[in-house]
Amino acid sequence: MTVHAQTPNPVISQADQVDAYLRDKMTKTRMPGMQLAVVKDGQIVLSRHYGTASVEFGVPVEDDTVFAINSITKAFTGVAAMRLVEEGKLDIGKPVGSYLADLPETWRGVTIRQLLSHMSGLPDVMGAPTVETDAKAAWTWVQTRPVRFAPGERFDYCQTNYTLVQQVINQIEGRPLDAPLATAQISVANMKHTAYGDTYDVIPRRAPTYRWTSPSQSQSWTEAATVLRATSERFLPFRRASSGLNSTASDMAHWIISLQSGKILSKESLASLWTPATFNNGDKGQWSTGWQIQQRGTHRAVGMTGGGRAAFAIYPDDGVAVVILTNLTGTFPEDFIDKVAAIYAPDLPLSGIAALRIALDQRGYHHASMVAAELDAKDPGTRWPELEMNDWGYRLMATNRRTEALAIFQLNATKHPDSSNAEDSLAHAYLVNDNNAAAITHYRRALVLDPGNTSAQRNLAKLLQGPNAPHS
The missing domain is CATH 3.40.710.10 (DD-peptidase/beta-lactamase superfamily)
Incomplete structure (x- = not known):
């Protein structure tokens, strides 16, 4: 089953639908002009x-x-x-x-x-x-x-x-x-x-x-x-x-x-x-x-x-x-x-990331795993490209939407359990959300998957040398 975009509202014109959607985006992002x-x-x-x-x-x-x-x-x-x-x-x-x-x-x-x-x-x-x-x-x-x-x-x-x-x-x-x-x-x-x-x-x-x-x-x-x-x-x-x-x-x-x-x-x-x-x-x-x-x-x-x-x-x-x-x-x-x-x-x-992004804007990013599961149930062939999801998470992080970014990185690591890069990014998300213990856990997982992951090596070393680092 292929998931298609919602049928446009026949009462509201396409132009008016776009206007309403983009004006809402402008308000949420505090954007001056577009x-x-x-x-x-x-x-x-x-x-x-x-x-x-x-x-x-x-x-x-x-x-x-x-x-x-x-x-x-x-x-x-x-x-x-x-x-x-x-x-x-x-x-x-x-x-x-x-x-x-x-x-x-x-x-x-x-x-x-x-x-x-x-x-x-x-x-x-x-x-x-x-x-x-x-x-x-x-x-x-x-x-x-x-x-x-x-x-x-x-x-x-x-x-x-x-x-x-x-x-x-x-x-x-x-x-x-x-x-x-x-x-x-x-x-x-x-x-x-x-x-x-x-x-x-x-x-x-x-x-x-x-x-x-x-x-x-x-x-x-x-x-x-x-x-x-x-x-x-x-x-x-x-x-x-x-x-x-x-x-x-x-x-x-x-x-x-x-x-x-x-x-x-x-x-x-x-x-x-x-x-x-x-x-x-x-x-x-x-x-x-x-x-x-x-x-x-x-x-x-x-x-x-x-x-x-x-x-x-x-x-x-x-x-x-x-x-x-x-x-x-x-x-x-x-x-x-x-x-x-x-x-x-x-x-x-x-389907996939595009549908998830639209749904989370409406329902909230804390529903990321649930919405992804719903999309998978509708279309078992749904693809979740790792790099595209990773980029999305970092865009959220760049605008200080840290908890939303964490939800996306968590989902990405779940969808790509063998990826050192996904674990590395998830660790970074925990780090910026002030959860050092979880960051250490996921940096270690990243290194198990790829011992040559220099980013994980460097950041894990910094965390373990920190004054409040938990014991191994």
Whole structure:
């Protein structure tokens, strides 16, 4: 039995249902402003804007308000790579060393596909002290760091990957190595309000971005005590294959329409773009060439997220796409984008994590195990992807929804009893919920499952050396 999305209320219009749902999300997340676009069968069927773009000046969000889309930039980079594959100029199965000469020997064998799908094992340039101030020094620094694991062994989100892809594509195209990559796509899709830049660039009608934070380092985080602060982000040109685009929901919708209609890529290239990369052991990952690939029952959801405040998803089997852009870090619109899609695609099978997320928003996260059991009873074939659930838990933790995060990590460990990573994450959740004894128990379980789990080793050692550590 396949669990499908609920039939939309025939009395309330689809647009009104979306409005009510998103306004409730804005209230719960204390979000200043948001844009939405829904594409159905190649047409924009809904375009909405809500709230405030600039809190300082009381400027409302409009259709042409521009938002930072951060790592959604990677999806454009993936498309740029596939355009070169179409032209026969790039083979993403080849090692990066086939295209770039001046690289550490340990980097040269990593394939372009492994870079695009974050399976490279390379050190992350984001750790460089000068990553926001001196590109040359940052790039020199990262090349001195050890590799983390053999290419293709596991997933590790790493911005170094996309800097290398940027250099490869630009070398092939005969441009400076740090030139932006999406210019052609922006032109084809007629994206009038889309441009590269960061906080330090003057971008017309760009909304500031915000974050709720604790007033001081010494004050504990509670919702009542938090204050809204503007954020500052720097994306030097050498990193603009991974971050740095700014856009509107309508522009993004036009890009999606152009992509699916064959104006940017052929159907064959699009299918390749949306095929998950595989690990060395043959398992499929959650990423392809710059895109996240997830299952929604027997259907697919492909897309990307950015900055904890922007997301888009295309549902190729349902003819629907949804874009949600916000100006508040920590809103994670990827967690409510499925619900909007389901209003316009009532046959979208939202089983597993997608159905669980919608149900827990209504019934409370303390019912996580019960709701999951109900979903399993309705559909014994329900899949619970470990990495997707793990990501969800960490998004909750990032917004200080600690007890909710714990419920998800508990469920993940139950669904994946042989996973050291699931036990490691559960231990972390107990730690941030001030239950050190339970954290120690689960770090030990993580190490039984994988004695080489360095995260569990490090955190367990710290706990056992603490002044209030329980005896073994």
